[in-house]
Amino acid sequence: xxxxxxxxxxxxxxxxxxxxxxxxxxxxxxxxxxxxxxxxxxxxxxxxxxxxxxxxxxxxxxxxxxxxxxxxxxxxxxxxxxxxxxxxxxxxxxxxxxxxxxxxxxxxxxxxxxxxx
Amino acid sequence: xxxxxxxxxxxxxxxxxxxxxxxxxxxxxxxxxxxxxxxxxxxxxxxxxxxxxxxxxxxxxxxxxxxxxxxxxxxxxxxxxxxxxxxxxxxxxxxxxxxxxxxxxxxxxxxxxx
Numbered sequence: 264x265x266x267x268x269x270x271x272x273x274x275x276x277x278x279x280x281x282x283x284x285x286x287x288x289x290x291x292x293x294x295x296x297x298x299x300x301x302x303x304x305x306x307x308x309x310x311x312x313x314x315x316x317x318x319x320x321x322x323x324x325x326x327x328x329x330x331x332x333x334x335x336x337x338x339x340x341x342x343x344x345x346x347x348x349x350x351x352x353x354x355x356x357x358x359x360x361x362x363x364x365x366x367x368x369x370x371x372x373x374x375x376x377x378x379x380x
Numbered sequence: 381x382x383x384x385x386x387x388x389x390x391x392x393x394x395x396x397x398x399x400x401x402x403x404x405x406x407x408x409x410x411x412x413x414x415x416x417x418x419x420x421x422x423x424x425x426x427x428x429x430x431x432x433x434x435x436x437x438x439x440x441x442x443x444x445x446x447x448x449x450x451x452x453x454x455x456x457x458x459x460x461x462x463x464x465x466x467x468x469x470x471x472x473x474x475x476x477x478x479x480x481x482x483x484x485x486x487x488x489x490x491x492x493x494x
Contacts, residue, residue, distance in 0.1 A: 308388050308485035315479055366481045370422035
């Protein structure tokens, strides 16, 4: 069974500074995908960034980058130049293949980020 | 605009009642999913469907039922057999072809049992 671990329940970060959110995973699959989602207080889940297990370069999307270390089974999210609007819960998730070319996601417990002005 | 809608936003239920949560998408996605989120925790998969008229149990399906009669719609019924139904329910959809097969989420329904 797949497992996602986010060890930081909460973090403070100063506005305009960078913050790293940890995510480790456990899987025996060779092909998998890792996602990060943001959940503001409104509750919606917003997709941020994706990393495939065969991707050789770390994924980047604007101020978000993913520090992917396959051998260590970690996929840490880096948010650069933090903004007040970055205050939210952040979830790491892993895609698992299920029958008939379908997929499902397993989520970690999340990390709450609070950006201080 | 394409997206996923969930209704109602808030739902109150008396113990022993069944309630149905609506989820509709106009993204032309094949796959749809239902998740439950308890306070301060991650999402857990209840049911998923990759094609019309077919669906599979997720990790916590007991006390829930679903149907998939149309590609656009995937309603979730919380039955009286669900022992602790108070939670935030999120619906998602994905294209289901190749990678990354990103799941996109609706705004959620917050269910409270009185």
